[in-house]
Amino acid sequence: MSTDYKIVHVESKPQRREFMNVIWRIYKDDPNWIPPIIMNQEELVGFRPHPFYENAKCRAFTVEKQGLVVGRIVAIINHGHNKRYHEKRGFFGFFDCIDDSEAANLLFTEACRYLKSEGMTDVRGPCNPSLNYEIGTLVEGFDTSPTFMMTYNWPYYEKLIKNFGFEKVQDMYAYEGSFEMLKTIDPKLQFVIDEVKRRFNVKLRPASRRNFKADVSLFLNIYNQALQSTWGFVPLSEAECQSLGASLKMLVDPAITSIIEVDGKPVGISMGLLDYNPLIKKINGKLFPFGFLTLLFGRKKLKKIRLISTNVIPEYQRWGLGLVALDRMVPDCLARGINQAEFSWVLESNQLSRGSLERAGTKRTKTYRLYDRSLADIV
Numbered sequence: 001m002s003t004d005y006k007i008v009h010v011e012s013k014p015q016r017r018e019f020m021n022v023i024w025r026i027y028k029d030d031p032n033w034i035p036p037i038i039m040n041q042e043e044l045v046g047f048r049p050h051p052f053y054e055n056a057k058c059r060a061f062t063v064e065k066q067g068l069v070v071g072r073i074v075a076i077i078n079h080g081h082n083k084r085y086h087e088k089r090g091f092f093g094f095f096d097c098i099d100d101s102e103a104a105n106l107l108f109t110e111a112c113r114y115l116k117s118e119g120m121t122d123v124r125g126p127c128n129p130s131l132n133y134e135i136g137t138l139v140e141g142f143d144t145s146p147t148f149m150m151t152y153n154w155p156y157y158e159k160l161i162k163n164f165g166f167e168k169v170q171d172m173y174a175y176e177g178s179f180e181m182l183k184t185i186d187p188k189l190q191f192v193i194d195e196v197k198r199r200f201n202v203k204l205r206p207a208s209r210r211n212f213k214a215d216v217s218l219f220l221n222i223y224n225q226a227l228q229s230t231w232g233f234v235p236l237s238e239a240e241c242q243s244l245g246a247s248l249k250m251l252v253d254p255a256i257t258s259i260i261e262v263d264g265k266p267v268g269i270s271m272g273l274l275d276y277n278p279l280i281k282k283i284n285g286k287l288f289p290f291g292f293l294t295l296l297f298g299r300k301k302l303k304k305i306r307l308i309s310t311n312v313i314p315e316y317q318r319w320g321l322g323l324v325a326l327d328r329m330v331p332d333c334l335a336r337g338i339n340q341a342e343f344s345w346v347l348e349s350n351q352l353s354r355g356s357l358e359r360a361g362t363k364r365t366k367t368y369r370l371y372d373r374s375l376a377d378i379v
Contacts, residue, residue, distance in 0.1 A: 004065055004066050005063060005064065005065055005102060005103060005106055006063070006064040007061060007062075007063055007064075007106050007107070007110045008061060008062045008063070008064060008069075009059065009060075009061055009110075010059075010060035010061060010062055010072075015062065016042075016047050016060075018062055018069045019045070019047075019060055019062050019069075019072050020038060020041070020042065020047075021069075022062065022069045022070065022071065022072055022096065023035070023036075023072075023096050025070075026070075026071075026096050026097070026098060026154075027154075030154065032142065032143075032144060032145040032146075032152065033145070033152055034145055034146060034152060034277045034280055034281050035280065035281065035284055035285035036285055037280060037285055037287060038285045038286060038287075039287055039288075040247065041094075044094075044128060044129055044133060045058070045060055045074050045093075045094055045129075046058045046060065046074070047060075050243065051237060051239035051240045051242075051243050052129055052130065052133075052240055054237070054239060055078075055079045055080050055237070056076060056077060056078045056079055056080065056129065056130075057076075057077050058074050058075060058076045058077070058129065059074070059075050059111075059114050060072070060073070060074045060075075060094075061073050061074075061075070061107060061110050061111060063097070063103045063106050063107050065098075065100065065103055070097065070098045070100065070103050071095075071096060071097030071098060071100075071103045071104060071107050072094060072095070072096050072097070072107070073092055073093075073094065073095045073097075073107040073108070073110075073111045074092065074093050074094045074095075074111070074128075074129070075090060075091075075092055075110075075111035075112075075114045075115050076090065076091040076092065076093055076127065076129050076130075077090055077091075077115065077118055077120065078091055078127075078129070078130055078234065080234045080235075080237075081130070081232075081234045084234055087121075087122070088119055088120050088121045088122070089120060089121070089122045089123065089124055090111075090112075090115030090116075090118070090120035090122070090123045090124075090375070091123065091124050091125050091127045091129070091130070092108070092111050092112075092123060092124075092125035092126060092127075093125055093126045093127045093128040093129050094126070094128050094129075095107065095125065095126050095137075095157070095161075096153070097157075097160060099154070099156045099160075101159075101160060101163050104160040104161075104163070104164065105163070105164055108161075108164040109164075109378070111123075112373075112375055112378040113378055113379075115375060116375045116378050120375060121374070121375055121376070122372060122373065122374055122375060123372070123373050123375055124169065124370060124371065124372050124373075125166075125370065125371060126151070126370070126371075127370075128151070130234060131232050131233060131234065132234070132236050132240070133149075134149055134150065134151050135151065135172070135345075135368065135370065136151055136171075136172050136345070136368025136369055136370055137151070137153055137157050137158055137161060137368060137369050137370075137371070138151060138152055138153050138157075138366060138367070138368055138369075139155075139158050139171075139367050139368065139369045140366060140367035141174065141365050141366030141367060142155055144365070145277055145278075145281075146277065146366075147174070147275045147277060147304070147306040147342045147344065148273055148274070148275050148276045148277050148280075148306050149273070149306070149308070150174065150306070150344055150345070150366075150368075151368060158369065161371055162371075164373070165373050165377075166371035166372065166373045167371060167372060167373065168369055168370070168371055169370050169371060169372040170231060170232070170347060170348060170349065170369075170370045171347075171348040171367055171368065171369050171370075172344075172345035172346060172347055172348065172367070172368040172369075172370070173344070173345065173346045173347075173348065173354070173364050173366065173367055173368075174342055174343070174344035174345060174346075174364070174365055174366035174367075174368070175342065175343040175344070175346065175357045175358075175362035175363065175364050175365065176340065176341070176342050176343075176362060176363050176365045177340075177341055177343070177357075177360065177361060177362035177363065178339050178340055178341070179330050179333055179334055179338070179339050179340075179341065180339060192320035192323055193320065193323050193324055193327050195320070196319055196320045196321060196323070196324050197324065199319075200262050200263075200319070200321075201262060201263045201264075202260065202261070202262055202321070202324060203260075203261040203262075203264075204258050204259065204260055204261070204324065204325065204328040205258075205259050205261075206254035206255060206257050206258065206259070206328075206332070207252065207254050207257040207259060207271075208254070209249075209252075209254060212245065212249055212252075213242070213245065215259065216241055216242060216244075216245035217238075217241070217242075218259065218266055218269065219241065219245075219269050219271065220236055220238060220241035221266075222266065222267070222268060222269050222311050222312075222313060223236060223241075223269070223309065223311050224236060225311075225313045225314065226268070226311035226312055226313055226314065226317070227311065228314070229314070230347070230350070231347060231349055248273070250292075250296060251273060251274070251276065251295065251299075252271075252273065253272075253273075253274055253299070253336075255329065255332035255333060255335075255336055255338075256271075256272035256273070256274070256305050256307075256329055256332070256333060256338070257269070257270065257271050257272065257329075258270040258325035258326070258328045258329055260312065260321050260324065260325050262316065262321075267312060267313050267315075267316045267321065268310070268311060268312035268313065268316065268321050268322065268325060269309075269310075269311055269325070270307070270309070270310040270311075270322065270325035270326060270329070271307075271308050271309050271310075272305045272306060272307045272308060272329065272341070273305065273306055273308060274299050274302045274304070274305055274306075274338075275302060275304040275305060275306055275342070276295055276299065276302065278302070279294055279295050279298045279299070279302070280295070282294060282298075283295070302338075303337055303338050303339060303340060304338070304340040304341070304342070305333065305338055305340070305341050305342070306341070306342045306343075306344060307326070307341055307342065307343045307344075308344075310322040310325055310326065317352075318352070322356075323356065342365070343357055343362060344366070345368060
């Protein structure tokens with residue numbers, strides 16, 4: 001290792017501050033970058049308590065070049081993943097670095113050494129910190145800012161990752177469309193919507209603010225059932241779901257949620273969120289003292305949403321109930337002046353969802369990538 005570089009195991013408060021602050025230097029000249037909500041990211045990297053780490057652990061590192069921090073990474077051991085898939089796989093996340101292969105290689109080496117010392121045999125990433133949160137390296141679609149809770153990075157990141165021996169394992173896509181498209185929807189999709197309504201005793205309702213905690217538990221139950229056969233999926237814990245619910249409660253707009261009931265039984269849920277990123281950029285990621293108020297009072301002006309998930313329990317998944325859930329939202333969204341939507345993320349292996357979105361006329365605008373690597377040669 002060149003004497004110009006130094007790897008730091010992040011432990012002290014000043015080191016944690018440097019870990020958090022380095023990204024403002026790395027992205028200072030990129031107009032499309034959106035800062036993270038600082039408090040939330042401090043939880044997800046393990047600097048504050050978070051329920052994910054009740055069954056996982058991590059170690060954070062930074063790299064210095066001539067005394068200045070120029071990169072960061074977190075090595076993550078997700079016990080839930082390894083128990084579910086009978087693997088010894090570590091993960092990396094929160095990787096950010098200047099365009100410097102030596103600095104990046106030092107970060108990857110130190111993270112991989114830690115994972116190998118803990119008995120891991122392979123590594124996957126980036127996961128921030130798991131597939132239930134923000135994941136992937138952006139490899140296509142650098143011309144616009146990301147939507148709320150989606151990742152973003154410089155185009156050179158893939159080069160740094162592949163230079164260390166990582167190879168692609170899975171892509172995720174983001175699709176964009178307008179609600180005006182529904183006026184000319186593919187007749188086959190409209191037939192599905194009409195047939196589902198005719199065939200099943202379907203009732204749809206938005207999420208309830210008054211009974212929000214109960215609806216969060218309902219979401220957890222359906223989410224964990226619906227995705228059980230999805231590539232790489234690890235169920236959310238009750239504590240994780242309640243934590244997510246608490247952090248999003250004031251940001252959720254019931255108009256862009258749908259709970260699906262068949263014969264009185266909840267079988268699906270669709271959830272969207274306003275794209276808060278323009279406001280997060282305005283407050284520079286700081287919720288306090290006044291940033292949270294900016295989000296609350298500024299959201300009426302937001303005209304774009306991100307459809308995060310449409311989940312239906314397995315026995316109803318191929319009947320088109322997800323389309324019916326989205327159909328319920330349309331009048332409410334148009335009444336609010338919302339016309340643009342991003343559907344993200346969608347696994348490249350999820351042919352059913354991709355096919356439905358593409359037939360509906362949406363455009364694939366961004367591609368995010370996950371990478372794998374063996375730890376066998378790490379010393």
